[in-house]
Amino acid sequence: MKFRTHQLANGLQIVAECNEHAYSTAVAFFVNTGSRDESADVAGVSHFLEHMVFKGTPRRSAADVNRELDELGSHSNAYTTEEQTVYYATVLPEYQDQVVDLLADIMRPSLREDDFDSEKKVIIEEIYKYDDQPPFGAAEKCMEAYFGRHALGNNVLGTVDSVGKMTPAGMRDYFQARYSPGNMSLVACGNVDFEALIAAAERHCGSWTRFDTHRDTTRATPVLGSERIERIVATQEYAVQISAGPEATDPIRFAVRLLSYVLGDEGGSRLYWALVDPGLAEYAGSSAHEFDGDGIMMTYLCCSPVDAMANLAIIRDIQQDLDRNGVTEEELELAKSKVCSQLVRRSERPSNRLFSVGANWLSRQEFRSVKDSIEAYQAVTCEDVRTVLERFPLSSTMTVSVGPPPVT
Amino acid sequence: MPWLESAAFAILIPVGAAHDPEGRQGLGNFVGDMVQRGSGARESRQFVESLERLGVDRSSSVSLTHSSYSAATLASNLFPALSLYADLVRRPLFPGDQLEESRLVCCQEIRAAEDDLVQRTLEKVRQLQYPAPWGRPAYGEWDHVQSITLDDVQTHFADTYGPDEAIISVAGKLEWEALRDHVESLFGDWKPQTRLLVQETSTSEDHVHVPHESNQTHIAVAYPSVPYRNEDYYQARASVGVLSDGMSSRLFTEVREKQGLCYTIYASLNTLRDQGCVLCYSATSTDRAQQTLDTTLAELVRLREGIQESELDRLKARIKSSLIMQQESSASRAVSMAIDWYHLEAIRSLEEVSTKVNALTAESISEFLRRCPPGDFKVASLGAQPLEVSV
Numbered sequence: 001m002k003f004r005t006h007q008l009a010n011g012l013q014i015v016a017e018c019n020e021h022a023y024s025t026a027v028a029f030f031v032n033t034g035s036r037d038e039s040a041d042v043a044g045v046s047h048f049l050e051h052m053v054f055k056g057t058p059r060r061s062a063a064d065v066n067r068e069l070d071e072l073g074s075h076s077n078a079y080t081t082e083e084q085t086v087y088y089a090t091v092l093p094e095y096q097d098q099v100v101d102l103l104a105d106i107m108r109p110s111l112r113e114d115d116f117d118s119e120k121k122v123i124i125e126e127i128y129k130y131d132d133q134p135p136f137g138a139a140e141k142c143m144e145a146y147f148g149r150h151a152l153g154n155n156v157l158g159t160v161d162s163v164g165k166m167t168p169a170g171m172r173d174y175f176q177a178r179y180s181p182g183n184m185s186l187v188a189c190g191n192v193d194f195e196a197l198i199a200a201a202e203r204h205c206g207s208w209t210r211f212d213t214h215r216d217t218t219r220a221t222p223v224l225g226s227e228r229i230e231r232i233v234a235t236q237e238y239a240v241q242i243s244a245g246p247e248a249t250d251p252i253r254f255a256v257r258l259l260s261y262v263l264g265d266e267g268g269s270r271l272y273w274a275l276v277d278p279g280l281a282e283y284a285g286s287s288a289h290e291f292d293g294d295g296i297m298m299t300y301l302c303c304s305p306v307d308a309m310a311n312l313a314i315i316r317d318i319q320q321d322l323d324r325n326g327v328t329e330e331e332l333e334l335a336k337s338k339v340c341s342q343l344v345r346r347s348e349r350p351s352n353r354l355f356s357v358g359a360n361w362l363s364r365q366e367f368r369s370v371k372d373s374i375e376a377y378q379a380v381t382c383e384d385v386r387t388v389l390e391r392f393p394l395s396s397t398m399t400v401s402v403g404p405p406p407v408t
Numbered sequence: 409m410p411w412l413e414s415a416a417f418a419i420l421i422p423v424g425a426a427h428d429p430e431g432r433q434g435l436g437n438f439v440g441d442m443v444q445r446g447s448g449a450r451e452s453r454q455f456v457e458s459l460e461r462l463g464v465d466r467s468s469s470v471s472l473t474h475s476s477y478s479a480a481t482l483a484s485n486l487f488p489a490l491s492l493y494a495d496l497v498r499r500p501l502f503p504g505d506q507l508e509e510s511r512l513v514c515c516q517e518i519r520a521a522e523d524d525l526v527q528r529t530l531e532k533v534r535q536l537q538y539p540a541p542w543g544r545p546a547y548g549e550w551d552h553v554q555s556i557t558l559d560d561v562q563t564h565f566a567d568t569y570g571p572d573e574a575i576i577s578v579a580g581k582l583e584w585e586a587l588r589d590h591v592e593s594l595f596g597d598w599k600p601q602t603r604l605l606v607q608e609t610s611t612s613e614d615h616v617h618v619p620h621e622s623n624q625t626h627i628a629v630a631y632p633s634v635p636y637r638n639e640d641y642y643q644a645r646a647s648v649g650v651l652s653d654g655m656s657s658r659l660f661t662e663v664r665e666k667q668g669l670c671y672t673i674y675a676s677l678n679t680l681r682d683q684g685c686v687l688c689y690s691a692t693s694t695d696r697a698q699q700t701l702d703t704t705l706a707e708l709v710r711l712r713e714g715i716q717e718s719e720l721d722r723l724k725a726r727i728k729s730s731l732i733m734q735q736e737s738s739a740s741r742a743v744s745m746a747i748d749w750y751h752l753e754a755i756r757s758l759e760e761v762s763t764k765v766n767a768l769t770a771e772s773i774s775e776f777l778r779r780c781p782p783g784d785f786k787v788a789s790l791g792a793q794p795l796e797v798s799v
Binding site: 092119235 | 693721
């Protein structure tokens, strides 16, 4: 396993974890942009642009892009978050050059008007889809409420209204402000020919012009409290809570990850034993998320609406107990064995490993092997978790729940 | 798979929702929860923590035909994990004081399923396509679940959990002889249970609509095809691939890319042991649902005319890379081997599958489609307005 990096003159960074024994090669462009980089008038543009990237270039029509991805036998897709847009494909090693050619080409999309109009309808259907399905937007609503006016509260999909009003010109302006080669990384994992990767990047991306990009990374002032949203057609109650957490570069993030396992791992945790095992909730769990300059702990609950208040009180007791007393040695050891076993197993697929390597590089400009990460987790002590809880108490939350109107 | 650090297994007990007794729909699922509440010398929580200490990722499910328990861990922990699961499927404690908790878990599942519009729609179309009980949901009926007793749970377990037709599939970094001996020591003296029979009853309905105040109308279409064990399976599978595998497939191109009618659309080949069908699913705004259904059905009908060589070439490239990438995960290999064994009483090696796929030609698939043309469509919809079925 070898880690390699290279930078083109225009600022594009190339990073790879090369394993000559791997069966496949996973390649991605990570763009350091997402909904937090949008102004209100183009809410949802990062995600809409992610779709438009597959709609062709001066060299390729939309149908060509889809056809070629299939001809390479690739497993490919893309996703957009609050601060990253990622385009990825996994192929057999013999197709490395072709897949880099294709992915690099679509990073400079034509953004044709007729494709734009047709894809707009698809995006609006995607918004409706998520609005119709559990947890009925509860997580996004909670992000919005917790972050207040801070851009991390921006919804990745935007709204039917904001997407409906979007224009190709607005999207082009956003592209021109964000897709600088200096704001992007080409990441590869698995059976990678690194010299060939550099050569391909030079060939297809070398002519891209660099420009300055800017992101506001001021930490948000959290808004705490609670809200309830009624949905006539919902059967269950869906609640999401957010409390503060460390930013992506903070070394205590390893302790936070372990804490999130102790609190809310779905296979066995404080929330599991208090709520899921006794059948009080269909689901209860938690997860930690780190961003550029900020971070959160999210807790989720799905249960019968009549039990929601009582269940939220149980969660509050668990949070307060952890805030006061921390975690036990035994809980911490169990969390470590789960996290480390998962790390090893998930890393067996280059297509999974790609996202860890890429996210690490984007947020911290560092490389961590699986072994480095395991060591970092193993080194965490109960005292470290206590420090986390002092700085970021779990019981200071914003709660948003979505459920049916009360039965009268 | 000596190149991996992990090992995984799946244990399939041949009892599922299709075997639930009259008036007790959901019993198999209930038993599936109760067996996980302690077994052998360990109470519920001790059992789970023993698995966690071994770094085991576990999952369980009850399907129509099986109760499945699967686990993945580091290769060095494989044997102790298997020992724990031998307790689970052979020596559950069935603590009476957790019966009500288990019932609540089952009720949560039923309530949560109400909110899952995709599954509800697919369930409806399966009920139109397959004779009962093959369209039944595993979680059962609310009223039935309310009346299940501890005695029901114990009796159903005693009658149905046993080695006859049970499957243990293991993949990953392991040594066969040592594994065989370990499994022999854990399961060798397990007494066979009686075989279960399933009574089928047919339905004659073609279409159904479920009124629901959602933004989107959910549409599911089914038509008869062949099961996994049929010699035409790969012809059928490839014809569905032309419809739905990859971004250049017909449904994605015609319905989503060209007309922007939906975000989600797909088709898949669904297989029971002795019958199979193609299931298509899509969802779109109410005012565009009719057009989406019409376009989808038109594509299914067009498939009768056969497929192009270029479509098959792309499909083969995708299948080839999928097969190779299967070797990267012990968990996915363990499950696919278990499924093979259930359907074929044999495991198809990746080479065998590869040979069968390479032997496909556009003509062989077109010929299959002439013999088994897509038709006799069943349509289920869920949304604000019912749809017209024009084929």
